[in-house]
Amino acid sequence: MTAPSLDVVALGSAIVDVLTTAQDADLDARGLVKGTMALVDDMRADELYAGMGPAVEASGGSAANTMAGVASFGGSAAFIGKVRDDQLGEVFAHDIRAVGVSYATAPATAGPATARCLVFVTPDAQRTMTTYLGAATGLGPHDVDPAVVASARYTYLEGYLWDPPEAISALRLAISAASGAGRQVALSLSDPFCVDRHREDFLELIDDHVDVLFANEVEIMSLFEVSSLADAFDAVRKRGRCKLAAITLGPLGSAVVTPDGVTERPAARVDAVVDTTGAGDLYAAGFLHGLASGADLVQCADRGSLAAAEVISHVGARPRVPLASLLEAGAG
Amino acid sequence: MTAPSLDVVALGSAIVDVLTTAQDADLDARGLVKGTMALVDDMRADELYAGMGPAVEASGGSAANTMAGVASFGGSAAFIGKVRDDQLGEVFAHDIRAVGVSYATAPATAGPATARCLVFVTPDAQRTMTTYLGAATGLGPHDVDPAVVASARYTYLEGYLWDPPEAISALRLAISAASGAGRQVALSLSDPFCVDRHREDFLELIDDHVDVLFANEVEIMSLFEVSSLADAFDAVRKRGRCKLAAITLGPLGSAVVTPDGVTERPAARVDAVVDTTGAGDLYAAGFLHGLASGADLVQCADRGSLAAAEVISHVGARPRVPLASLLEAGAG
Numbered sequence: 117m118t119a120p121s122l123d124v125v126a127l128g129s130a131i132v133d134v135l136t137t138a139q140d141a142d143l144d145a146r147g148l149v150k151g152t153m154a155l156v157d158d159m160r161a162d163e164l165y166a167g168m169g170p171a172v173e174a175s176g177g178s179a180a181n182t183m184a185g186v187a188s189f190g191g192s193a194a195f196i197g198k199v200r201d202d203q204l205g206e207v208f209a210h211d212i213r214a215v216g217v218s219y220a221t222a223p224a225t226a227g228p229a230t231a232r233c234l235v236f237v238t239p240d241a242q243r244t245m246t247t248y249l250g251a252a253t254g255l256g257p258h259d260v261d262p263a264v265v266a267s268a269r270y271t272y273l274e275g276y277l278w279d280p281p282e283a284i285s286a287l288r289l290a291i292s293a294a295s296g297a298g299r300q301v302a303l304s305l306s307d308p309f310c311v312d313r314h315r316e317d318f319l320e321l322i323d324d325h326v327d328v329l330f331a332n333e334v335e336i337m338s339l340f341e342v343s344s345l346a347d348a349f350d351a352v353r354k355r356g357r358c359k360l361a362a363i364t365l366g367p368l369g370s371a372v373v374t375p376d377g378v379t380e381r382p383a384a385r386v387d388a389v390v391d392t393t394g395a396g397d398l399y400a401a402g403f404l405h406g407l408a409s410g411a412d413l414v415q416c417a418d419r420g421s422l423a424a425a426e427v428i429s430h431v432g433a434r435p436r437v438p439l440a441s442l443l444e445a446g447a448g
Numbered sequence: 449m450t451a452p453s454l455d456v457v458a459l460g461s462a463i464v465d466v467l468t469t470a471q472d473a474d475l476d477a478r479g480l481v482k483g484t485m486a487l488v489d490d491m492r493a494d495e496l497y498a499g500m501g502p503a504v505e506a507s508g509g510s511a512a513n514t515m516a517g518v519a520s521f522g523g524s525a526a527f528i529g530k531v532r533d534d535q536l537g538e539v540f541a542h543d544i545r546a547v548g549v550s551y552a553t554a555p556a557t558a559g560p561a562t563a564r565c566l567v568f569v570t571p572d573a574q575r576t577m578t579t580y581l582g583a584a585t586g587l588g589p590h591d592v593d594p595a596v597v598a599s600a601r602y603t604y605l606e607g608y609l610w611d612p613p614e615a616i617s618a619l620r621l622a623i624s625a626a627s628g629a630g631r632q633v634a635l636s637l638s639d640p641f642c643v644d645r646h647r648e649d650f651l652e653l654i655d656d657h658v659d660v661l662f663a664n665e666v667e668i669m670s671l672f673e674v675s676s677l678a679d680a681f682d683a684v685r686k687r688g689r690c691k692l693a694a695i696t697l698g699p700l701g702s703a704v705v706t707p708d709g710v711t712e713r714p715a716a717r718v719d720a721v722v723d724t725t726g727a728g729d730l731y732a733a734g735f736l737h738g739l740a741s742g743a744d745l746v747q748c749a750d751r752g753s754l755a756a757a758e759v760i761s762h763v764g765a766r767p768r769v770p771l772a773s774l775l776e777a778g779a780g
Contacts, residue, residue, distance in 0.1 A: 170516075170543040170766065173505035184502075203535040203561070211502040229535070434502065 120269040120299065122218075123191040123408035127260070127283075127290055128179025128274035129252040130197035130221070131231040132204040133393070135431060136171040138236035143244055150238065153245040153307045155279060161248035164234050173204070174432045175211035176233055177252075178306055179274035181394050181433045185401025185423050187216040188439040191408055194218040194268065196259055196290075200251035204230040215434070221259050224251045235393055237431065243393040253280035257289045265290050266297035269408045270328070272400070275306030278314040291325050300407075302328035304400055305335040315339060323356035328407070330400045332364045349373050362403050362417065364396055369421060372413045381417040384425035394433025398423035402439070419443065452601040452631065454550075455523040455740035459592070459615075459622055460511025460606035461584040462529035462553070463563040464536040465725070467763060468503040470568035475576055482570065485577040485639045487611060493580035496566050505536070506764045507543035508565055509584075510638055511606035513726045513765045517733025517755050519548040520771040523740055526550040526600065528591055528622075532583035536562040547766070553591050556583045567725055569763065575725040585612035589621045597622050598629035601740045602660070604732070607638030610646040623657050632739075634660040636732055637667040647671060655688035660739070662732045664696045681705050694735050694749065696728055701753060704745045713749040716757035726765025730755035734771070751775065 143150055146164060156164065175184075177197060186193040195212055199205030201223040208230060212219045228250040236244045255277070265271055271294040277283045294301050303318070303326045305311050311318065318339060322329060329352065333345055340351040345363075352361045352373050361373040369383040402423035406416030422442055426435050475482055478496060488496065507516075509529060518525040527544055531537030533555040540562060544551045560582040568576045587609070597603055603626040609615045626633050635650070635658045637643050643650065650671060654661060661684065665677055672683040677695075684693045684705050693705040701715040734755035738748030754774055758767050 165542060168542070168546065170507065170546045171539075172764065173539060175502065207503075207505060210497060210500070214500065214502045432504065 122268035124270045125194040125268040126179040126272040131177035133176035181397035184434045189405040190440040198255040199230040241389040255283045262293035265293035300327040305331040311338040329361040384421040394427040395424045398427040454600035456602045457526040457600040458511040458604040463509035465508035513729035514733045516766045521737040522772040523737045530587040531562040573721040587615045594625035597625035604634045632659040637663040643670045661693040716753040726759040727756045730759040
């Protein structure tokens with residue numbers, strides 16, 4: 117087995133975020149549930165966009181944000197995800213390459229447009245998302261180079277990718293390439309509704325293929341259909357293969373769950389929380405960068421919190437300052 | 449003559465800004481002159497974009513920003529400018545309508561893509577712009593509805609629109625519709641290089657058609673090829689038709705020049721200047737809104753400064769908070 121040449125490769129939805137500010141009443145009027153992600157078709161996306169205030173566009177996508185974070189820490193990262201050969205597709209490809217992530221997935225030359233996520237940021241800094249998956253659903257096994265996956269210490273999978281049925285064979289191929297090379301597989305549960313849609317698949321993955329699990333408190337309780345965090349921690353410690361879960365707890369920080377026990381770590385300090393979009397994605401970035409660089413689990417959690425704190429202090433889901441410089445300056 | 453139903457209609461380039469942060473050395477390496485706008489072709493735009501850091505996209509365009517500002521003050525505004533029927537064209541149309549500006553120009557169904565402006569914001573909050581005009585050059589007389597122009601108290605023209613030769617017949621038609629209805633014509637000089645390119649046209653306009661002139665100190669000195677502001681003020685007071693010039697002076701505020709004299713007004717207070725993109729555009733918005741609502745010239749200048757102060761306190765060239773609420777709260 118050759119030494120890994122990449123820290124992390126991720127498979128995920130390639131999405132451009134369309135960010136606007138909104139009031140709670142705007143969410144209610146549109147039938148949106150605050151803090152969640154809803155999938156919409158192109159007609160509903162157009163209708164929501166037409167009624168939306170002025171917006172800014174910025175590259176997003178959960179696992180893509182995580183890879184941007186790993187690169188921002190100075191790690192080596194690659195991303196696999198599908199755009200169309202349109203203007204938003206060019207924006208996505210430009211931005212992820214501009215932060216140093218390797219991105220070689222060929223854009224679709226026909227079919228639906230590049231995926232968009234309409235993000236409504238309320239004054240309490242929460243984000244409510246509606247996603248039109250568009251071209252992102254076209255990810256297939258031909259987009260996965262097993263040699264690239266085999267070259268990465270960690271293969272990171274976004275739970276959202278279980279939504280488009282076509283993407284599952286790509287995910288299976290990536291898991292098999294990672295396992296075959298003796299690498300680690302990480303999974304993010306993405307969203308409580310996503311967990312509801314794919315609970316059986318996720319449980320099977322955790323038993324058979326996943327080494328590192330990322331979730332927030334709502335997602336992990338939903339996964340095991342329990343009503344307390346303690347029960348969820350117990351449940352994850354009893355699963356098959358998965359020996360490490362990193363659970364984010366919002367302002368309370370995070371918990372690292374292993375067969376040996378549960379270690380809670382506080383959140384990093386933030387002067388003012390502006391927009392929580394990307395908090396979980398960037399926590400995963402810091403944690404994975406820690407793992408890939410040989411940090412202990414407490415350092416991994418703190419590095420995750422450091423990255424999450426940076427991204428929630430401004431609008432948008434990717435770091436504005438190099439995370440490597442924050443790490444050098446102290447925390448994590 | 450019927451009463452005007454619109455405060456301002458503007459003709460300008462319909463542009464989506466692509467904003468990134470950069471260092472002075474990045475500008476030097478690309479041969480860019482800080483604080484100015486350079487026109488580029490699509491190949492040069494692609495080359496600059498490829499070497500640019502991660503960016504966010506937000507609707508821009510000088511006169512379009514001004515109309516967004518007029519609407520944000522609660523004024524009635526319309527915009528005429530050309531996009532392509534592509535994704536960035538949809539973004540432009542969505543954003544300007546979302547702030548309440550009437551926008552009815554049909555998108556081009558063929559030809560170059562929607563205009564983009566790559567904006568490099570340096571740590572001193574200055575912005576350096578390179579613009580690919582694309583579809584914006586396709587503005588023609590068929591895009592100008594003389595009845596709409598005749599219905600507006602002010603017709604506001606962006607100096608940049610003299611760059612695409614095809615747009616000049618649209619401008620001439622708008623000027624003639626405004627004059628025929630006894631309305632006022634306003635002109636912004638846009639940029640010192642733009643003044644260099646079109647000095648004779650601009651001087652002729654000021655003599656024959658323009659009632660209100662907007663410029664900054666560099667542009668007005670360049671227009672008259674003089675080396676002091678006092679000489680520039682003298683020169684503008686001696687021109688033919690134009691009896692009112694509003695000259696922005698950066699942190700020093702602005703000067704209102706009429707045949708009766710020069711009135712200087714201080715800038716509005718800003719806690720931290722983040723990005724000067726749109727400062728002149730929003731000054732014009734406040735000034736025009738003041739004129740259209742019967743404010744005196746000191747109030748017009750202060751309203752302009754209020755709007756400029758809001759827009760330079762954050763990234764991006766359009767207001768983030770309703771300017772009407774700032775106006776009610778005190779200044780202007």
